Amino acid sequence: MPTFSNTLQVSGATAATMFNIAAAAIAGGLAENVLVLGADSLLTGLSPDLALRSMTESRDQQYEMPFGIPVANTFAMTAHRHMLEFGTTSEQFAKVAVIHREHALRTPGAQTTGPITVDDVLSSGWVTTPYHKLDCSLISDGAAAFIVSSADRVGEFKSKPIYILGAGECYTHEHIFLMPSLTTTGAVQSSAKAYAMAGCTPRDIDVAGVYDCFTGTVIMMLEDLGFCPKGEGGRFVDDRQITYGGSIPCNTHGGLLSFAHPGMPGSLLHFLEVMEQLRGTCGDRQVPGAELGLVHSLGAGFATQATTILGTEATL
Numbered sequence: 347m348p349t350f351s352n353t354l355q356v357s358g359a360t361a362a363t364m365f366n367i368a369a370a371a372i373a374g375g376l377a378e379n380v381l382v383l384g385a386d387s388l389l390t391g392l393s394p395d396l397a398l399r400s401m402t403e404s405r406d407q408q409y410e411m412p413f414g415i416p417v418a419n420t421f422a423m424t425a426h427r428h429m430l431e432f433g434t435t436s437e438q439f440a441k442v443a444v445i446h447r448e449h450a451l452r453t454p455g456a457q458t459t460g461p462i463t464v465d466d467v468l469s470s471g472w473v474t475t476p477y478h479k480l481d482c483s484l485i486s487d488g489a490a491a492f493i494v495s496s497a498d499r500v501g502e503f504k505s506k507p508i509y510i511l512g513a514g515e516c517y518t519h520e521h522i523f524l525m526p527s528l529t530t531t532g533a534v535q536s537s538a539k540a541y542a543m544a545g546c547t548p549r550d551i552d553v554a555g556v557y558d559c560f561t562g563t564v565i566m567m568l569e570d571l572g573f574c575p576k577g578e579g580g581r582f583v584d585d586r587q588i589t590y591g592g593s594i595p596c597n598t599h600g601g602l603l604s605f606a607h608p609g610m611p612g613s614l615l616h617f618l619e620v621m622e623q624l625r626g627t628c629g630d631r632q633v634p635g636a637e638l639g640l641v642h643s644l645g646a647g648f649a650t651q652a653t654t655i656l657g658t659e660a661t662l
Contacts, residue, residue, distance in 0.1 A: 350377040358557055358645025359515070360384070361613035362652035366513040368494040378495065385489030386609035418482065418560070420522040420647040422474045425562035427528035429476065431577065434565060436476055438580035440467035442561035443480050443603055445589050450600025452631035457484050457606045467561075481561040483601075488608030490618055506625045509662060511638075512546070512655035514539025522647040532651040533570035533642060541572070544655035546638060548572035551655075553623045553633045554594050555616025555641040558601040563644070564588070568596075571642055571653070595633050598623060613643040617654075624658050637661050 350371050354360050361384065368380035428434045444464055450456035462480060470479040493503070500507040516532030516539075519525050541547060548571060556571070558564045565579035573594045574582040582588070588596040599605045599619040602612045620639035622628050639656045 348377075350380065356517075356645065356650040356652070358559065358610070358613060359643040359650035359652040360610045360645070361617060362513070362641055362643040362654045363515060363650075365492075365494065365510060365617070365654050366515065366652065369510050369513065372494065372496050378499070380494045381491060382494055382614075383489070383491040384611040384614050386611055387487040388607070388609050389485050389487045391487070417647070418474050418477065421560045421563060422477050423522060424525075424528045424566065424648065425476050425560065428562060428566060428579075431529055432580070434562070434580035436468060436478075437464055438565065438583055439476065439481055439561040440464040440478075441583050442558070442564045442588075443467050445583070445586065446558065446597055446601045446603040446605075448589065449598050449631065450604035452629075453599045453605060456600050456604060457486055458600070458604045477560055477562070480603075483559045483603050483607040483612070484605075486606040486608040486612070488606050488611050488615065490611050490614035492614070492617065492621075507659065508621045508624050509657050509659070510654060511657045511661065512540040512542070512544030513653065514543070515650075515652045517650055519649050520646075521649070525648060529566065530576065531566065531570050531644070531648045533567055533644065533653065536651040536653040537571045537640075537642065540640070540653040540655045544657070546655065546661075548594075551594060551638055551640045552636040553598065553620055553639045554596045555613070555620045555639070556596045556601075557613055557616070557642055557644045558597055558603050559607070561603070564596070566648075567642060567644070568594075571640065590633065598628065598631050598633060613641070616641050616643070617656075620656055624656060 364382045371377045447462045467480040514536040516535040518532040556567045568579045569576045587593045620641050623633050623636045637658045637660050642653045644651050
């Protein structure tokens with residue numbers, strides 16, 4: 347009989363937050379095993395008109411919604427600012443999409459499986475400048491579920507255990523016009539808490555799941571999570587540091603850009619991929635020797651940020 351339940355909604359950061367809450371509930375004695383579950387049907391459950399309405403009505407009632415500003419425009423503002431401050435280019439944004447598609451080509455069940463080039467991204471049509479269609483995440487149906495338990499019960503499960511080593515959250519604003527900085531986010535604080543709890547640094551991470559609703563989001567997160575200096579994210583991607591052979595392979599399943607984006611469950615799929623990498627069960631897309639992973643979820647125009655560090659028994 348269930349002894350604990352919770353329904354969470356902190357936009358795109360909900361996935362990582364659910365793991366944090368599940369771990370806290372177990373540590374606090376509220377539960378022994380917690381089912382973490384998310385599902386949605388954005389592809390078949392919403393018409394284009396309803397989708398646009400939902401993305402617009404979530405904006406600020408006084409300063410944003412009357413002007414019809416949907417979610418994509420708020421994220422585009424941060425990309426424009428990053429280009430202005432640091433010289434980031436549309437080609438560097440496009441390279442993120444290209445690398446994610448390369449990863450999806452290795453992943454069974456990926457929603458998109460055709461290879462793309464930088465030119466394909468730049469010619470895919472505007473959604474909102476500086477984002478083209480292929481700079482934006484997919485629209486999908488999907489679900490994912492996990493069992494979180496205490497470490498002293500790992501012998502009761504068949505799968506190789508993956509441990510939650512650290513977690514952190516940060517909430518900096520409600521709407522984009524209140525964002526303290528358009529190029530630095532609360533991921534700096536959430537990841538710092540997670541690294542400190544786990545006793546590791548960004549250099550120790552072997553594989554990452556980084557929220558990729560838009561290509562520019564990935565570049566900003568690479569910086570704020572400490573994988574490269576602020577302003578260097580575009581060049582970091584240009585050097586292919588986020589794929590196999592690079593310093594931090596990211597979204598090796600293809601991410602929200604190329605595997606699937608069913609709303610909140612999209613980031614749960616990042617958790618699934620990182621866990622499978624740490625278990626060594628990813629076949630052709632396996633990152634050799636992966637023992638320590640990071641998953642970062644965000645949402646609401648960078649207002650909500652949550653970071654989780656995962657590791658194998660060897661990292662304890």
